[in-house]
Amino acid sequence: MKRYVQYGCGFTAPPNWINYDASPTLRFEKLPLLGKFYTRNSQRFPANVKYGDIVKGLPEQPDCADGIYCSHVLEHLSYQDFQTALKNTFRILKPGGVFRGVVPDLKAAALNYLEHFDEHEAPAIEFLRSTMLGVENRNKTLASTIKGLYGNSKHLWMWDYRSLESELKKAGFKNIRPCTFGDSADEHFKYVEEEDRFYQAASFECSK
Numbered sequence: 001m002k003r004y005v006q007y008g009c010g011f012t013a014p015p016n017w018i019n020y021d022a023s024p025t026l027r028f029e030k031l032p033l034l035g036k037f038y039t040r041n042s043q044r045f046p047a048n049v050k051y052g053d054i055v056k057g058l059p060e061q062p063d064c065a066d067g068i069y070c071s072h073v074l075e076h077l078s079y080q081d082f083q084t085a086l087k088n089t090f091r092i093l094k095p096g097g098v099f100r101g102v103v104p105d106l107k108a109a110a111l112n113y114l115e116h117f118d119e120h121e122a123p124a125i126e127f128l129r130s131t132m133l134g135v136e137n138r139n140k141t142l143a144s145t146i147k148g149l150y151g152n153s154k155h156l157w158m159w160d161y162r163s164l165e166s167e168l169k170k171a172g173f174k175n176i177r178p179c180t181f182g183d184s185a186d187e188h189f190k191y192v193e194e195e196d197r198f199y200q201a202a203s204f205e206c207s208k
Helices: 024-029 079-092 106-115 123-131 142-150 161-170 187-191
Strands: 004-007 018-021 049-051 065-071 093-104 174-178 201-207
Touching: 024 049, 065 079, 065 187, 079 093, 079 161, 093 106, 106 123, 106 201, 161 174, 161 201
Parallel strands: 004 018, 004 065, 018 049, 065 093
Antiparallel strands: 093 201, 174 201
């Protein structure tokens, strides 16, 4: 039986995939007894979502996955953690297995910034807010400090396709190409991909 793994799944957790997320909220929801009473979001994570951090390594055997997918996850990692995530992804992917991913495209954001520069009173502020870069408010309370340490909502390292391709090659992946929504030869990816996530995004497909 084929095995498909998604990490950073959020609330998109199809039953024919093994779905992981590293959200601190999910960790609380998974606590025995108390977890069922904990509500942080407007909805709870689906019951089939497992807690797992791709940087620390998912609880999956080497060469076990026929397909791996992540959407708008890698940009939330530091550069070194990103490299570790690719290494850990490569480890659990079967030889010949397919890895597909989507991240916001820094090139598209930069071109949009330049094209509409004169339309904004403060274009730099618009750019930083739209890319989720920069620090608008520093943590001043214990709760916000903890959230900043363990949460991961900011974009820590942005990507364009050319840079992604370079890093994927370094990690050992092959057959690297830009991809678009729904263009995989493996139909299993249709269960995890969402078309709007590919808008102004750098997306890739590669194999081991």
